[in-house]
Every structure is written in structure tokens, then in C-alpha cells.
Amino acid sequence: MGEFTGVDFMLLDEELSDEERVARDAVRSFVTSEFLPLVQEHIRRDGSFPMELVPRLAELGVFGANMQGYGCAGLGEVAYGLVMQELERGDSGLRSFASVQSALCMFPIHAYGSEAQKERWLPGMARGELIGCFGLTEPDFGSYAQGMRTRGERSGGGWRLNGTKRWITNGSIADLSVIWARCEEGVQGFVVEKGAPGFEARDIKGKFSLRGSVTSELFLQDVEVPEENRLPGALGMKGPLSCLTQARYGIAWGALGAALACFDEVVEYARSREVQGGPLAGKQLTQARLADMLTEITKAQLLALRLGRLKEQGRLHHAMVSMAKRNNVDIALQVARAARDLLGANGIVDDYQAMRHMVNLETVRTYEGTHDIHTLVLGEHITGMRAL
Numbered sequence: 001m002g003e004f005t006g007v008d009f010m011l012l013d014e015e016l017s018d019e020e021r022v023a024r025d026a027v028r029s030f031v032t033s034e035f036l037p038l039v040q041e042h043i044r045r046d047g048s049f050p051m052e053l054v055p056r057l058a059e060l061g062v063f064g065a066n067m068q069g070y071g072c073a074g075l076g077e078v079a080y081g082l083v084m085q086e087l088e089r090g091d092s093g094l095r096s097f098a099s100v101q102s103a104l105c106m107f108p109i110h111a112y113g114s115e116a117q118k119e120r121w122l123p124g125m126a127r128g129e130l131i132g133c134f135g136l137t138e139p140d141f142g143s144y145a146q147g148m149r150t151r152g153e154r155s156g157g158g159w160r161l162n163g164t165k166r167w168i169t170n171g172s173i174a175d176l177s178v179i180w181a182r183c184e185e186g187v188q189g190f191v192v193e194k195g196a197p198g199f200e201a202r203d204i205k206g207k208f209s210l211r212g213s214v215t216s217e218l219f220l221q222d223v224e225v226p227e228e229n230r231l232p233g234a235l236g237m238k239g240p241l242s243c244l245t246q247a248r249y250g251i252a253w254g255a256l257g258a259a260l261a262c263f264d265e266v267v268e269y270a271r272s273r274e275v276q277g278g279p280l281a282g283k284q285l286t287q288a289r290l291a292d293m294l295t296e297i298t299k300a301q302l303l304a305l306r307l308g309r310l311k312e313q314g315r316l317h318h319a320m321v322s323m324a325k326r327n328n329v330d331i332a333l334q335v336a337r338a339a340r341d342l343l344g345a346n347g348i349v350d351d352y353q354a355m356r357h358m359v360n361l362e363t364v365r366t367y368e369g370t371h372d373i374h375t376l377v378l379g380e381h382i383t384g385m386r387a388l
Helices: 018-044 051-058 078-089 092-112 114-127 238-272 282-311 318-342 346-349 354-366 373-382
Strands: 132-135 152-157 158-169 176-183 186-193 199-203 216-225 229-235
Touching: 018 051, 018 078, 018 092, 051 176, 078 186, 078 282, 078 318, 092 114, 092 132, 092 158, 092 186, 092 229, 092 238, 114 132, 132 216, 152 186, 152 216, 152 282, 158 176, 176 216, 176 238, 186 216, 186 238, 229 238, 238 282, 238 354, 282 318, 318 346, 318 354, 318 373, 346 354
Parallel strands: 132 176, 152 176
Antiparallel strands: 152 158, 158 216, 176 186, 186 229, 199 216
């Protein structure tokens, strides 16, 4: 596999700061030289993640990269997005690991935790010494998170949690889980530490997609959580939904990375593949498909960059994130499918990346709000009416 160069048809590198380019290029080099040589070994297993790379990810400042203080890198939002892009260029599972650690676990502690909680957990998470997960989705409630059945009740000086969470990335390898539960006062967030009596994580096996990622089910049976583990600033659905906005922002960039990987691979393949007396790249239908890929990738890059600048300015609206997540994941899946098709029979073997990215993106299209859910978010924003 040759060195990855990326796509910059509209000269977007000129719009990036030195910090943003350095952050992107550092993670780009790591993914090419250290992650990609390992990925197939973990994909062939039943859902393993290369935990040996966690210290390197921490060294690169990936965890909580866009947060200030507590050992975090303090990067801007565009730099953070570019980091997510390069991680997913390696694999959606790699970006998911970092995204859950950062946007879904570190963010709520940073945004809604007490100073003592931030000092207690965030530095270790930034160093990759503590791994986190996010417990919102339940077996019967995915997109409709408001229907959650997990309950939190006051117990002595703390809380007792009961419920089940499903499709939880990092679940069984997490040292701490941010669990959202319905309480008398409203939905609240709790940090449940590994080994708590009554708490169990079981891995979900048999996945066709995201095989390089650990996905689990969490069981909470009379789990006692001390008051100091309750996130005091989070009350109501605004807490978990704000976390999802952070994660969806990273996905909008991350999906671009998968598209870039597939495009780069198929262009090189088409140039060298001989078909009917000439290179595949010299055929009209091939060039038409590559032109469509380049156009959609470039449009998605412009959308992601604008989204990042608005986020840095504090002008981001969650419907904007829905548009970017919906569009960028969809075009990435289209690019992956077209690339796999152009690779012909070679596209179904693991010497090539397109099939791996294609099946991963089927999951990315579903989680953090399905394609259709984000369609409805945009529809409500346009009309002012919630569709039934």
C-alpha cells in the first residue's frame, strides 16, 4: 500500500491553519504506518480492537483533542475533525473508539461534571490509561432515546441503577461507563466504574460490520452509585443529546476518511489494471464514476469545513450536524460501493479496503441517529412541524 496523499481538488489545504495540518498529518502518518498493518489481523478475529495502540493514540493527543485543560490537547474543532477523518481512513472502528472516548465519555464529564470529577477522570482518559463508554441506547430504544427504561433511584446517600444498555462501543474494555437513567427529577448521567457489584458487560458477537471494534451489552442490577459519581450539571435529555451532537460532528468528518481511503485505492487500482487492451482508468464509464466520487467527496469536505468553523464560532445548530452526518455518511457509502464495484472480484478480498469500509459504513449510517432520523430532524427544522 502506497503513501496516502488525500483529495484536495478545491485547494482546501489553503484554508487550514498550520496546527490543523500538523494534527491531520501526524494522525495520517500513524494510521498508514502503525494501524493499517494491524487492522486485518483484528478484523479476522471476532471483534477485537488493537489495544496496544492506545498509548500511541494518547501520545498523539487524540483523546479529548478539542477540550481544554486536564491533559487534553486543546485543538480547534476543525483540527479535531481532521483527526477523526484520518482515524476513519484507517477503519470506522478506530474512529469509533476515539470518538466514544472523547465525545461521548470525556465530553459529558468535561461539560457536566464537577471540578473534582474532571480532575479525577479526565487526565487519565487523555493519557489513555482509563477507557470510557457511553450507555444510552437500550434493546428496545435506539433512535427514541426518550423511551429509556433504565431507572435511577435514590439509595441512602447515593443512587441505585437498574436497566440494560445495548450496542455500546468499548463496553467490555471500559474502565468507566457514563450511564443515562430516568430518575424522579428527570434523566441524569452517572459514572459507573468497572467492577461495581451488579454491573456486567457482555460482548455482542457475530457482527459483519465494525469487526475491529468492541461492541457490548451492559447490565445493571441494583448497581449502587455514590452521589459523587452523578454528573451534577446534566438533567434532562439535553445532556445525552448534546453528547450525540458532539459525536455526530466527528462522524461527519470521519466518514470522509472512509471515502478518501476508497477513492485513493480505486484510482491507483484503475491506473494499473489492464482491461480489454488498456488500463481500466482509460475507460469512459470508469472516468464517469471517478468524477462523481471526486465531486461528492469535495462537496462533503466543504460541508465539514464550514461546520467546523461554525462550531469554533459557537454558532453551530444541531440540525446542521444532522445534515452533515446524513450527507457525508451517505456519500461515503456510495463511494465505497462504487469503489468495490470497480475493483471487480478483487474488491471482495481483504487485500483491498473498499469492502471493509463499505460494511463498516452500513453501521455508521445507522448509529448516532439513522439516515432517516436525520432526514426528519431536517424536515422539522424546515417546516417547524414534527412528523408523525
